[in-house]
Amino acid sequence: MLRVEVHTRLGELELDVALEVRAGECLALAGPSGAGKTSVLRVASGLLHPDSGRVECDGETWLDTERGIDVPPEGRRCGYVFQEYALFPHLTAWQNVAYPLRGMRRSDRRERAQALLERFGIGGLSDARPRTLSGGERQRVAVARVLARRPGVLLLDEPLSALDARTRAGAARELESVLREVEVPALLVTHDFAEAARLGDRVGVVDAGRVVQDGTATELAATPRSAFVADFTGAVVLTGTAHSGRNGLTHVELDGGGRVTSTDRGEGSVAVSVYPWEIAIEPESEAAHGSAQNRLVAEVLSVTTVGNRVRLGLAAPQPIAAEITQASARALDLRTGTRVVATWKAAATRLVTM
């Protein structure tokens, strides 16, 4: 269990965050840059000293400003993966991984480092210098290096943002499996809600130094408590299997049922994304009309007023969020349990191969 409480001024920003992460759980802090996400990681790891705060991990107190406790970073057992990975350029891959290994013979250090590199499929690169490695390889070295430390907590700062789009999907899968395997609390920060939804068991949306709402990604998308959260959660993401159809269209059989069409190309396992405001709601009885190719029967899970619009949480059966005007929400007489049809155009449907 990791417990972090921070209250501190950082220039213009007033950082005020309290959070708890259970062992084996990953909490993703998502928010725009400058919101103070990275500062939370720096406080947890002891690189930043807050005006007041407490950090506890597995019953050890790492920071308690009231009692005057402030364990230095080297005493905190944090596996901190930095945004650009911060590999030591003067050391080879294996020497980077062996860096936290102390008090053992050189040959043992090398063996341990080699085993960790093998685990990430880059055993052959152990003598390579960081600058000769690709972004994906650097990330694996960085993760192997923090695991060598046997950390009590994992801290990940934008772990995927330094990677190009093609490498990112693979790196995300790898990171997911690491997060599943390690039995420690993990705290991840990202500016990308989709990344947070994918890697985090829970997501905390951070704005201007505060966690404005937290919950599962689906909860946040379906029932945002503020317009900020609604906008930040962005597109609805559904998963499925794609195959090409006629006229250059792609059909996707959604996991859990349902079928959508996209003008994007894709094959195999894909993520389908559509913005909540592109989705229109019709009563279930109505016959298909208009140009919308995608029609999914759904059940209303939640109805939330966000500013002058209404956000619907739907089960279709994958979770979908839709945004409609207050007038149409009234006209449709929507309430929890109502069955509706969510429709949107194939041209508003983006595909990303996973």
Add this chain to the structure above:
Amino acid sequence: MRPAWFPVVLVVALAAALTFLTLPIVAIFVDSSPAQLVDALGERGALEALWLSLRTTAMALAIILIVGTPAAYLLATRSFRGKAVVVTLVELPLVLPPAVAGIALLAAVGPSGILGGAVEAAGIELALTTAGVVVALTFVASPFYVRQAMAAFAAVDRTLLDASRTLGASEARSFGRVMIPNAMPGLAAGTALALGRALGEFGATLMFAGSFQGITQTVPLAIYDRFSTEFDSALALSAVLVAVSAAILLSVKFVQGSEALGGAAS
């Protein structure tokens, strides 16, 4: 088509600079035959001067590296009130005329200087001694190193230091294992500059330590001593100093070159 005059200007400027800077050095070697050189070195005073120069420079350099490296690291990595003033004070000897540096040292730690009593009480004699030469060299050469070292430390990505700390290394260990290796090219350049400056030091040494053969007469002082009476011998000593300085410059270039290619050895 318009003539490409600008590249011509560049080439002419470089040719002028190169001629002006190398001609005097070439002249030293042209003017002194190898036989003369060997003869001049065979003279007891000359060898003594060379040995003294190397010894005092090595000692001054050791002091500069041991004290200057942590000081430069502190200045490069911490911010505090009045830091700009501290940096300026450390760099001040750079712009001080050597004669003024010598006078200043006399006024500070000379027999009648403000700390003269304390130095004497500690049983240390500086003025007109070999130790005085080391003090003079350290005073004028250290800013060259500290300045370079500061820039070198400041250029190392601070995240590397953060990473080292979170990976279990104390700040002292991180300094040795991460900062020093990554700042090495800059530190080597600073060392070379300080070395060159110390080896060629003349004014401050003369004022503070005097010019006594075998005790305080370093090569530059020996050259000056022979200049009016034995010009050939002065020329030969100059040639030796040029050779040593060139060797230092080349070895630094070599170290930096291999850094750029293969990174520092771990």
